[in-house]
Structures are given as C-alpha cells and as structure tokens.
Amino acid sequence: MASLTRTLPASWYRSSPLYQLERRAVFIKAWYLLGPVTRFMRVGEKVEYEIAQVKVTACRMSGKPRDIKVFDENTGMDFKSYITETGLLFSTISDDAPSFDEFFPNLKPLIGTVDFTRLPYRRSIKYEGNFNWKTMVDGYQECLHCQYTHPSFSVYYPPTFYTVYNHENFSQHVADPKKADDGLFLYFFPNCTLNVYGGGMSSFRVCPTEKPGVTRMEFDYYHIETGDKFEEYFKFVRQVAMEDYELCEKAQENLERGVYAEGILNPVKESGVAHYQQRVLDLVCKQRETEVRFDAGDARESGSDSSEMIVAPQLVDPASS
Numbered sequence: 001m002a003s004l005t006r007t008l009p010a011s012w013y014r015s016s017p018l019y020q021l022e023r024r025a026v027f028i029k030a031w032y033l034l035g036p037v038t039r040f041m042r043v044g045e046k047v048e049y050e051i052a053q054v055k056v057t058a059c060r061m062s063g064k065p066r067d068i069k070v071f072d073e074n075t076g077m078d079f080k081s082y083i084t085e086t087g088l089l090f091s092t093i094s095d096d097a098p099s100f101d102e103f104f105p106n107l108k109p110l111i112g113t114v115d116f117t118r119l120p121y122r123r124s125i126k127y128e129g130n131f132n133w134k135t136m137v138d139g140y141q142e143c144l145h146c147q148y149t150h151p152s153f154s155v156y157y158p159p160t161f162y163t164v165y166n167h168e169n170f171s172q173h174v175a176d177p178k179k180a181d182d183g184l185f186l187y188f189f190p191n192c193t194l195n196v197y198g199g200g201m202s203s204f205r206v207c208p209t210e211k212p213g214v215t216r217m218e219f220d221y222y223h224i225e226t227g228d229k230f231e232e233y234f235k236f237v238r239q240v241a242m243e244d245y246e247l248c249e250k251a252q253e254n255l256e257r258g259v260y261a262e263g264i265l266n267p268v269k270e271s272g273v274a275h276y277q278q279r280v281l282d283l284v285c286k287q288r289e290t291e292v293r294f295d296a297g298d299a300r301e302s303g304s305d306s307s308e309m310i311v312a313p314q315l316v317d318p319a320s321s
C-alpha cells in the first residue's frame, strides 16, 4: 500500500524562526493577486498592501485600462507586476521572484475563460485572527468541513460534486462542473484566493504577521448590484468567512497545545491541502539547505566552527520524534 500523506508538523504553525524561513523560502519569491483591474478605477488613488511585512502600493496612473503601477512607496522602485488578458493584476514583493509565466505555468488558459472585470468593486474589510496563515489555507484547500461548518453555503454548493484540481502554484476548486461561472474558487500559492459564488466575487489574502499565531485577513468584494442586493450577498459570504474564522481559531488552539503533532490527509478529499503543504515543505527544506551550506562556507572562510554558526529552526516537531 502506498504511504499516506502526512500533514506538516504542528510546530510549523507556532514557530517564529520557521515563519522567518517560510518568508525567505516562500513569500519573498512568490506572486500575489492584488485584484481585478476594477479594484483600481480611480486615477491617482493608492491601494496599499502589506504582504509578509513588505509594503506594496498599486495605483492607476491614467485612464488607459492597463495602466496600473505597482511600487514600493518608500523607494519609488517598481515591483514586477502582470495584468492577465481577463483583467487580473498580480505582483511580486521582491526581485527574487521568477517571471509570472515561470511561477504560474498553465494558469492563463484557465483564467482566460472567465471575465473577472464584469463585477464592479464594492467594499474591502480586514481584521486579525489568532491563527497561523497555514491554518486558514488548510481550511480553504478542502471542503470536508463545509457540510457541518457552512450549512447555508452547502445548500447552494453541495459537496457532492466538489472537486479540486491542483497545479504547481495554484489550485482550482469547482463546486459543480455544470456551473462553470459560479462556484469557482481559485487558490494562488501561497496566500491569495479568488472566489466567484453567491452572485458576486471576492478575493482574499491570508497575510502572515511576525507572530506565527496571528494572521491578518484582507477581503475585497465585487458585485454587479449596490444597495440591498449587494448587502444580501455580503451577508451570505461574510457568514461563510466568519464560520471559517471561528474554525481556524479553534484549530490553532489545538495546534498550540502541543498534544497534536501531525496527522494523515485524505488522498482524495484533501489533495489540495497535501499539494500546497508539499510546496511549503519542499521550498522551506531547500531554503534551509542553501542557508546551512552558505553559513558553513562562511564559517570555513573565517576559520570558525561551522556548527556554532548554523542557527536554523527545527524542522521536525520534537513531540513527533
């Protein structure tokens, strides 16, 4: 029997040095969905982001549809950014990221089928929660919890047909293959999502803070309607978001207690979790290897004992060994 996929260790959800390693290995080298171009309609209006402690500003420079600049306000330097054919703006947070096509091979055919600019921007909200960024992404990447956590959502999007298709740096969730323009959920590794359901569209970012147990959630909402019809949609999707929020805080409490070390993932129903966790694991291990080798080289050059130079976080939960 093939071995079952295990989760990341619980210690990875509560360690500051591990988060700093994730930051260097994953976040600094990634691309981020800032939103559809309809988020940036007013010329000169600055839309500000903070991703993994890097401040990013996006600003429409003129009335031309694709004239949006993404830059570091302190230095004035541009970040690499990319607007897709169907109007999604992505950005990096450092020059260490590869090209858009290298980071997201195979994304264009998928997002080329949906017009993401048909729904106007309506509202943004953000708030902090007491959970690690991966606790929220774990929940997003599976729908096993949907039936009991989201009773109102499950009525419209029953988990019967729910399917996740994983690609290198994104996952596509389809609630019902017969309704391609609704019930479409996209996860962009590591921490952005785009959700077309309930008649509207939302995009959220799961922003890690320097505290591994605290994450800032940022949501942007898009809908054709204003007034009561928008409020009805907003109430529905906020209900789902708050149900996830409560679930994450409870899950994090368990991760913090030190009783649970790691678990086994359902190969069918949790393939999205397994996929993104494997990406994190691979990138973190590769980064650590590079840094240890680099530190050892430095130590050799200076003639000191390399074992004293290497200060790396523990990658294995002591409780599991």
Ligand SMILES: [Fe+2]
Residues within 6 Å of the ligand: 139, 140, 145, 146, 149, 150, 243, 244
């Ligand atoms: Fe959920």
